[in-house]
Amino acid sequence: MQQDSQHNDEYTIQVQDKAPVDLAKPVKIHPPKGGKGANQYPPNDRIYVREVKGRVETMRRLLGFALMALFLMLPWLTYQGEQAILLNIFEQRFRIFGLTLWPQDLTILAWLFMVAAFALFLVTTLWGRVWCGFTCPQTTWTFIFMWFERKIEGSRHQRMKLDQRPMDADKFIRKTLKHLAWLLVALFTALTFVGYFTDIRALFSEFFVLQSSAWAVGFVLFFTFATYGNAGWMREIMCTHICPYARFQSAMFDKDTFIVAYDEKRGEPRGPRGRKVEPSKLGLGDCIDCNLCVQVCPTGIDIRNGLQYECINCGACIDACDNVMEKMGYPKKLISFTTERRLQGGETKVWRLKSVGYGLALLALGALLVLDVVFRVPLELDVVRDRNTLYRENQQGFIENVYQLRIMNKSQQAQVYSIHATGIEDLEYIGPAQVEVAGGEVHIVPITVAIDPYFLSASLVEINFTVTAESDSRVSRQTQSNFISR
Ligand code: SF4
Ligand code: SF4
Known part of the structure; x- marks a missing residue:
C-alpha cells in the first residue's frame, strides 16, 4: 500500500x-x-x-x-514513352523499365523469387x-x-x-x-x-x-x-x-x-x-x-x-x-x-555457418539472375508446319513444304529480322528475306521451301530456320522442323 x-x-x-x-x-x-x-x-x-x-x-x-x-x-514513372512498370497479366507480359518478361522468361522470375527468399532468410538470421x-x-x-x-x-x-x-x-x-x-x-x-x-x-x-x-x-x-x-x-x-x-x-x-x-x-x-x-x-x-x-x-x-x-x-x-x-x-x-x-x-558473431550459408546461396542466385538477364535473347522463334498439306510437287518437279514462322520480338523497340532456311543442299527458300516486327509483338511469316528430290536422302529430313536481328547478330534464334517428301 x-x-x-x-x-x-x-x-x-x-x-x-x-x-x-x-x-x-x-x-x-x-x-x-x-x-x-x-x-x-x-x-x-x-x-x-x-x-x-x-x-x-x-x-x-x-x-x-x-x-x-x-x-x-x-x-x-514512364520509360521510353511507356509505363515503366506494368505487370500485364492478361497479355502475359511484365514490363520492368527496359526489360519485358514473357511467360518464356519464367526462369528469370524464378531466380528473382529465390533471391528474394534467400535475402529474407539472411536478413532474418542476422536481424x-x-x-x-x-x-x-x-x-x-x-x-x-x-x-x-x-x-x-x-x-x-x-x-x-x-x-x-x-x-x-x-x-x-x-x-x-x-x-x-x-x-x-x-x-x-x-x-x-x-x-x-x-x-x-x-x-x-x-x-x-x-x-x-x-x-x-x-x-x-x-x-x-x-x-x-x-x-x-x-x-x-x-x-x-x-x-x-x-x-x-x-x-x-x-x-x-x-x-x-x-x-x-x-x-x-x-x-x-x-x-x-x-x-x-x-x-x-x-x-x-x-x-x-x-x-x-x-x-x-x-x-x-x-x-x-x-x-x-x-x-x-x-x-x-x-x-x-x-x-x-x-x-x-x-x-x-x-x-x-x-x-x-558473450560477443555476437555476425558470420556463422547459417548466415554464411545463406549469404553464399544469395550471391550464387543473384549471379545466376544477373547472368540470365544479361544473356537473355529478346527473341522467340517457333515453326509450325502446314497441317493441311504434308507436301506438294510444283511445275518444275520440286517438292514443296509450307511452314509458318512465329517470330516474337521480346524487346521494346521495332526490329528488322533476316530469315534463313538451312540443312538441306540446294533448297529454295520462297518467302520474305526480312521482316519488321514491332516491339513486344508477334509476327507470323508464311514460307515455302522447295527442293529437287534428287537432293533428298530420305522421305523425312531435318531443316533449320534461323532468324537474326539486323541491328545485332547476337540476337538470333534457330529452330528445327521436318521436310517431308513422301
Ligand atoms: S520493461 Fe520498461 S516499460 Fe516495461 S514495464 Fe518495465 S520499466 Fe516499464
Ligand atoms: S512492441 Fe516490442 S514486443 Fe511488441 S511487437 Fe514490437 S518489438 Fe515486439
Whole structure:
C-alpha cells in the first residue's frame, strides 16, 4: 500500500498519451482462449495501442514514408514513352523499365523469387523480424491506420472511454470520420496497386467517372476492402494467426540473431518505486512494472515474458522503456535490439555457418539472375508446319513444304529480322528475306521451301530456320522442323 501511494505521488511518467500510468489497464493478451467453439476474437479484447515517440519510431516512420513514396510513385514513372512498370497479366507480359518478361522468361522470375527468399532468410538470421517491424506492408498500413485513429478518436485512454460509452452524436461522427479516412486510404492504395497491372493513368481517369471495366472495378474494390479489413480490423491477427512467415522464422533464429529482448538480469525483480528511491534498497531491479512496453505493443504482448512468435520486432517497446528509464534516471536499453548471446555476456558473431550459408546461396542466385538477364535473347522463334498439306510437287518437279514462322520480338523497340532456311543442299527458300516486327509483338511469316528430290536422302529430313536481328547478330534464334517428301 505504502509503495502504491508512493507510486501514485511520485511516479508521473506519461509517454505521449496523457493518461496516468495507474489508470492504464494492462493490455489483455489476445486469444486464443475459451473452450472449443469459443469466439477466437471477441471484439472486447481489441488492443488499444498507446502512441510512443523515440529513435526507433522515428526510424520506422522515415523508412515507412520512403517505402510508401516508392509504392505510390513507381507505377507513374514512364520509360521510353511507356509505363515503366506494368505487370500485364492478361497479355502475359511484365514490363520492368527496359526489360519485358514473357511467360518464356519464367526462369528469370524464378531466380528473382529465390533471391528474394534467400535475402529474407539472411536478413532474418542476422536481424530477426526487421522485415515485419519496418518494411512489411501490413505493419506500415496498420501504423497509418492507427495514426488516423489517434487523430480522430484521441489518445489510447480517450479511445478506450469512447468505446465504452453508448453511441452519441460525437461518437457517431468520430467513428464515421475514422472509417471514411480508412476507406479513402484503402481506395487510394487499391487504385495504386491495381495500377501496377494496368495502365494507371487510364485507371485513375476512368475510375472516378465510372468508365472503368468491370474487371478493374472488381479488383479495386477487392483490394480496397482487403486493405481496410487487414489494416483497420485484423491488424495483429494477420501477423499472429495468418502470416506463415511468423511460424517458420524461428527456424532461422539462433543465439546471434538480433531480437527485441528484455534484460531480465537487470530488470528483475520488477516493481513500482519512487523516482528518488534507490532500487537496490528495495531489492528491486530496474523494471518499474509500469506496463508501458505492453501498452505500446501493436500485438499486445509482454516482451518481458521472453521471445514470442507474436513479436514483430517493431521496437515500440524499446522507445517506451527508454523514455521510462530516462525519466527514472536509469541507463537506457533495459529493452533493446540485442542477441541472446550478448544478453548472456558473450560477443555476437555476425558470420556463422547459417548466415554464411545463406549469404553464399544469395550471391550464387543473384549471379545466376544477373547472368540470365544479361544473356537473355529478346527473341522467340517457333515453326509450325502446314497441317493441311504434308507436301506438294510444283511445275518444275520440286517438292514443296509450307511452314509458318512465329517470330516474337521480346524487346521494346521495332526490329528488322533476316530469315534463313538451312540443312538441306540446294533448297529454295520462297518467302520474305526480312521482316519488321514491332516491339513486344508477334509476327507470323508464311514460307515455302522447295527442293529437287534428287537432293533428298530420305522421305523425312531435318531443316533449320534461323532468324537474326539486323541491328545485332547476337540476337538470333534457330529452330528445327521436318521436310517431308513422301
Ligand atoms: S520493461 Fe520498461 S516499460 Fe516495461 S514495464 Fe518495465 S520499466 Fe516499464
Ligand atoms: S514486443 Fe516490442 S518489438 Fe515486439 S511487437 Fe511488441 S512492441 Fe514490437
